[in-house]
Amino acid sequence: MTNIKIKVNNLSCFYNNKCVLENLSIEVIQNEILSIIGPANSGKTTFLRTLNRMSDFYQDYSRKGKIYINQENIFDMNMETLRKRVGMLFAMPIPLPMTIYENITYAPKRLGLIPSKKNEQDAMVEDALKGASLWEEVKDRLNSSAMRMSGGQQQRLCIARILAINPEVILFDEPCSGLDPISTAKVEESMMELKEKYTIILVTNNVKQASRVSDRTAFFLMGKLIEIDKTDKLFVSPNTKQTEDYITGRFG
Amino acid sequence: MFKLNPKLSQKLAYCLLFCSMLLTIFPVLIIIFIIVKNGASAITWEFLTAMPKDGMRSGGILLAILGTLSIVLCAISITLPIGVCAAIYLNEYAKDNLLTRIIKLSIVNLAGVPSVVYGLFGLGIFVMYFKLGVSIIAGALTLSIMELPVIITTARNALNSVPHSFREASLSLGVSRWQTIRHIVLPNALPGILTGAILSIARISGETAPILFTAAAFYVPHFPHSIFDQVMALPYHLYIIATQIPNMPKNIIFGTALVLLMIILSMSFTAIFLRIYFRKRRKW
Secondary structure, eight states, rough: OOEEEEEEEEEEETTTTTEEEEEEEEEEEOOEEEEEEEOSSSSSSHHHHHTTGGGGGGEEEEEEEEEEETEETTTOOHHHHHHHHEEEEEOSOOOSBBBHHHHHHHHHHHHHHOSSSHHHHHHHHOOOOOOOTHHHHTTTTTTTTTGGGOHHHHHHHHHHHHHHHHOOOEEEETTTTSSSSHHHHHHHHHHHHHHHTTEOOOOOHHHHHHHHHHEEEEEEEEEEEEEEEEEHHHHHSOOSHHHHHHHHHHOO | OOOOOOOHHHHHHHHHHHHHHHHHHHHHHHHHHHHHHHHGGGOOHHHHHHHEEEETEOOHHHHHHHHHHHHHHHHHHHHHHHHHHHHHIIIIISSHHHHHHHHHHHHHHHHHHHHHHHHHHHHHIIIIIIIOOOSHHHHHHHHHHHHHHHHHHHHHHHHHHHHHHHHHHHHHHTHHHHHHHIIIHHHHHHHHHHHHHHHHHHHHHTTHHHHHHTTTTSSOOOOSOOOOOOOOHHHHHHHHHHHTSOOHHHHHHHHHHHHHHHHHHHHHHHHHHHHHHHHHHHHO
């Protein structure tokens, strides 16, 4: 029996009362990588930002429907608690303007998760950086500014920052859109390792990336879920013509 | 019709713009030149550190300098915390609704009120209604209200200059809004807030009208004992010795103006240097 981590029931999202995500029901299985592909304006990012309620800050945003994580309704949850459990990686790397070390300890300090002893803190930082496959590159300059790293390193630092708060789910919002192929490969590599411990949802514009890393893939179009299936199946014999057109690049 | 060729019109435009630039520099230079030329001879150690003598015709202006500094420092310590808090609320929490628009409109209007009206307001409210009397605190409160819109506006600009993405990154890690403001936004906005505060101090140091009825005295022969005392203040003192006292030596008048000018200019330069320093250290 598969373990369902996230269950979305009839979710609809609106900006200015215009529907951008329509009646979505979807399930995410524990420790899988689920990719979401689809053209612009298909509601992918809106879905992601609803999952950790980052959209709640937008004034013209509204929604209907329910989302459960481990059977708990996320809209009844305290927002900070939810975001601690559901981490998010943005499209552009956003290191905070402090040192590499402080970037990792920042959130645990604020959330009261930081160990009191200095050597335990060091171990926590090392674990997080290793988890994001960044430790070897930066272990000698933990106290230099995170703003001076390369784009790929910054993005992996952001992953490490999420690992430090030990979430259950990690959302990746087009994490490689600003990265070169080698950095992309490194981020994908760490994603593959992360799914041992975390449930991952990956929104990507790169269809090949979805086929490389994910267990299952969902295709969104104009705010609707068109198709969701095992990645191997969806890329070989999709059920709908629209999906086939999109993944083969014949779209529109 | 007569038509200029492009080269000539370019030259004319350049000339016009350059002359406008000169027109803004010349008055400043001339003012400084005249004041220094006439006042430099009055600047002695005694002038800066002694009590006034001979009906203020000789002696020093120490009391006026101290009076101005005490009013201004008192005012900024009231207005800075309130202004920064209001700016944080407006920038980080306020939703775009009717209330917010009313608040913003009143800030703009507060900035447009003439300074003498603030003076009368201070007289009515602080001096008479709250019975603070003509005192440092009454003048400081009046100045602090006058400076509030400026502080709020500069603080909001400083908060706005912190990239929005930093806030998102922090919030997405489960850090609360207040903690994000406290640990990410404020530290990065502080340089801008600080330079704005120094410029505000410089600006209110030269104000006469708001302290005219609320804090400044014609002549007080001793140091203030508490914030409830009235004091002499440089701008008002300058007005008095320039217009009210016969046979006033000219170099004393210009010397006083020079001291006031130097205090204000040195604060402005401090703000400029601080800004350069922080820009260099900025990490993004």
